[in-house]
Amino acid sequence: MAHSPRIQPFVDSGLDLIPPQYIQLPEHRAAAFRRDAPPPIGVPVIDLDRQSGNPIPDLRRACRDWGAFQVINHGVPLRLLEEIKRVGLAFFQSPTEVKLRYLCDPGSAASEGYGSKMLSKDDGVLDWRDYFDHHTLPESRRNPSRWPDYPENYREVVAEYSNSMKVLAQKLLSMISISLGLVPSYIEDVIGEAYQNITISYYPPCPQPELALGLQVHSDIGAISLLIQDDVGGLEVLKDGEWVLVQPLSDAIIVLLADQTEIVTNGEYTSAQHRALVNGKQARLSVATFYDPSKTRRISPAAELITDHSPQKYRGVVYGDYLSSWYGKGPEGKQNLDALLINQ
Numbered sequence: 001m002a003h004s005p006r007i008q009p010f011v012d013s014g015l016d017l018i019p020p021q022y023i024q025l026p027e028h029r030a031a032a033f034r035r036d037a038p039p040p041i042g043v044p045v046i047d048l049d050r051q052s053g054n055p056i057p058d059l060r061r062a063c064r065d066w067g068a069f070q071v072i073n074h075g076v077p078l079r080l081l082e083e084i085k086r087v088g089l090a091f092f093q094s095p096t097e098v099k100l101r102y103l104c105d106p107g108s109a110a111s112e113g114y115g116s117k118m119l120s121k122d123d124g125v126l127d128w129r130d131y132f133d134h135h136t137l138p139e140s141r142r143n144p145s146r147w148p149d150y151p152e153n154y155r156e157v158v159a160e161y162s163n164s165m166k167v168l169a170q171k172l173l174s175m176i177s178i179s180l181g182l183v184p185s186y187i188e189d190v191i192g193e194a195y196q197n198i199t200i201s202y203y204p205p206c207p208q209p210e211l212a213l214g215l216q217v218h219s220d221i222g223a224i225s226l227l228i229q230d231d232v233g234g235l236e237v238l239k240d241g242e243w244v245l246v247q248p249l250s251d252a253i254i255v256l257l258a259d260q261t262e263i264v265t266n267g268e269y270t271s272a273q274h275r276a277l278v279n280g281k282q283a284r285l286s287v288a289t290f291y292d293p294s295k296t297r298r299i300s301p302a303a304e305l306i307t308d309h310s311p312q313k314y315r316g317v318v319y320g321d322y323l324s325s326w327y328g329k330g331p332e333g334k335q336n337l338d339a340l341l342i343n344q
């Protein structure tokens, strides 16, 4: 059978065994590094409603120990969280010939549109995932005519969602700066004019879910990522060498610190390694919003966080160079961050 350029139409055609390109090495499969008992604690949930108390101490712990947490009472209308999942799902459920009109350019990294693979390299194992990537910020990159026009409010919903996620990302980056004793605008000033991409991921059911991954292990590249998922579940975060499932909560937004925040904080805070599992019965949908520096910005550890007790851990890097090297090498744990370590 000829391999469709996307995984979903291929799955729809019926198959009992997954093609060999999707079979992960044993140490990368879902069963690896999983404890038998449920973890003693899950990914922290932080209430951003000030009336529930000051969230900064919990935020500080979550950023230091996990690099990941969920927020509730975040100010984004729950209706909008449902809407973006609804329009996204409608796109993936539309006929293949409609979806193929939006194919992204396979020759360039992170190009906009309907795609299927995280890396342009030919050797790695493939992810069991299709996605639609939208370029949403700065406004000059936003061209809704490149986005699906069905359902009829698709483009309005993505634009409204982009604006809401910008406000939330700014609020979180300022809280993160404050939690480190920095001025509230510190991280925003470092990243400059923010680049935002929104990726809706669709993971079709997989006939051999124990052998494949929806998305291989990685940490996100930019500053901060905000993610929502449906109630199927499958996102896992690596904590102290073990995988912890991020519990689906319909009113929560998942926050993942990304590599540039780890650099700015001089490693005081960590970027979260995460992956997406697939399952045999249900398709799963998630919406990831990446909030990233301008390519020309130089990212280095904050001088205020370098002390005798905690010497400079990372060399500075121009974000565009970090991106090119990432797309050349792939995630492979945190090798791209490790390459910037001083004295190792």
Ligand SMILES: O=C(O)CCC(=O)C(=O)O
Residues within 6 Å of the ligand: 199, 201, 215, 220, 227, 229, 234, 235, 274, 275, 276, 285, 286, 287, 288
């Ligand atoms: O689908 C998910 O839960 C994870 C998505 C993700 O990590 C990404 O797109 O970078």
Ligand SMILES: [Fe+2]
Residues within 6 Å of the ligand: 218, 219, 220, 225, 274
């Ligand atoms: Fe990610």
